[in-house]
Amino acid sequence: MKSAVLVFPGSNRDRDMIRALEDISGQKPALVWHQETTIPDVDLIVLPGGFSYGDYLRSGAIAARSPVMKDLQRHATRGTKILGVCNGFQILTEAGLLPGALMRNAGLNFVCKTVQLEASNADTLFSRQYEQGEVFACPVAHHDGNYFADARTLNTLESDNRIVFRYANGTNPNGSLNDIAGIMNESGTVMGMMPHPENLIEELHGGVSGRGVFTSLLEAA
Amino acid sequence: MKARVVVTLKNGVLDPQGNAIEGSLEALSFQGIRSVRQGKVFDVELDTDSADEARKTLTAICEKLLANTVIEDFEIKL
Numbered sequence: 001m002k003s004a005v006l007v008f009p010g011s012n013r014d015r016d017m018i019r020a021l022e023d024i025s026g027q028k029p030a031l032v033w034h035q036e037t038t039i040p041d042v043d044l045i046v047l048p049g050g051f052s053y054g055d056y057l058r059s060g061a062i063a064a065r066s067p068v069m070k071d072l073q074r075h076a077t078r079g080t081k082i083l084g085v086c087n088g089f090q091i092l093t094e095a096g097l098l099p100g101a102l103m104r105n106a107g108l109n110f111v112c113k114t115v116q117l118e119a120s121n122a123d124t125l126f127s128r129q130y131e132q133g134e135v136f137a138c139p140v141a142h143h144d145g146n147y148f149a150d151a152r153t154l155n156t157l158e159s160d161n162r163i164v165f166r167y168a169n170g171t172n173p174n175g176s177l178n179d180i181a182g183i184m185n186e187s188g189t190v191m192g193m194m195p196h197p198e199n200l201i202e203e204l205h206g207g208v209s210g211r212g213v214f215t216s217l218l219e220a221a
Numbered sequence: 222m223k224a225r226v227v228v229t230l231k232n233g234v235l236d237p238q239g240n241a242i243e244g245s246l247e248a249l250s251f252q253g254i255r256s257v258r259q260g261k262v263f264d265v266e267l268d269t270d271s272a273d274e275a276r277k278t279l280t281a282i283c284e285k286l287l288a289n290t291v292i293e294d295f296e297i298k299l
Contacts, residue, residue, distance in 0.1 A: 057286070057287070058289055061286070061289070065285075065286060093291075094289065099291075100291060101289055101291045101292045103234070103235070103237075103292065104237050104238060105237070106235065106237050107237070108237050108238065108241055146235075146237075148234060148235070148291070148292055149291070150291075175235070175237075
């Protein structure tokens with residue numbers, strides 16, 4: 001599986017992501033700086049976590065308007081798989097590639113801890129290695145992870161089975177509507193999630209339950 | 222021409238920061254505060270002297286960048 005990681009000023013989980021992709025796919029991802037205008041032809045493009053542009057204006061807002069995004073839109077239209085984690089999820093919503101918005105955590109605190117996730121839809125390119133309804137541990141680290149969308153959008157996400165991951169067992173850390181932790185676009189090729197699966201891929205991390213996201217993508221490549 | 226753009230959360234969108242400010246006002250013993258909503262203010266200087274043109278430009282700026290219209294409304298004051 002060929003992959004690329006987009007890097008913005010203020011990205012800080014890019015190295016974790018590169019390591020996860022290299023470890024699981026056996027190939028080094030291409031790194032694409034936000035000022036570049038072409039993303040190489042790959043199977044998967046990842047927008048990593050961090051604080052692009054210092055979260056100025058709104059989380060992900062400035063990054064979503066950077067030069068590289070035009071080509072990301074082109075890739076999205078072509079059906080290239082796109083994964084946004086944490087700040088990457090925020091950027092994808094700001095860019096309009098995913099619906100809704102990620103607002104300040106309801107408790108106002110930055111949360112950095114391990115939560116429980118439920119594979120709410122295990123029949124997607126990003127989650128097929130999990131069992132339907134499987135609950136697994138995953139770390140989160142964010143200040144703006146409170147998913148919001150209007151009632152109509154939420155209904156569509158629910159009825160179209162586009163909520164891939166939910167916070168389970170009362171571990172919703174941020175007030176997200178419907179316990180949403182990760183959603184996908186209509187065609188199922190673009191997914192954004194606040195938790196960090198790339199931080200739970202080897203025993204040294206304390207578990208490997210995040211690997212499923214990447215092995216699912218590997219199988220789909 | 223100088224303009225001021227005010228961006229606020231739409232009605233019905235939870236504003237945890239506004240709520241925290243409300244709580245703080247209560248702690249300071251201010252009476253009679255019904256609610257507080259937090260927003261953003263942008264002061265923009267434009268080349269044009271035409272109000273119509275300024276409004277048109279600022280509307281585009283708000284829709285494209287200054288406001289996230291999923292959760293925010295904007296108001297332009299010239």
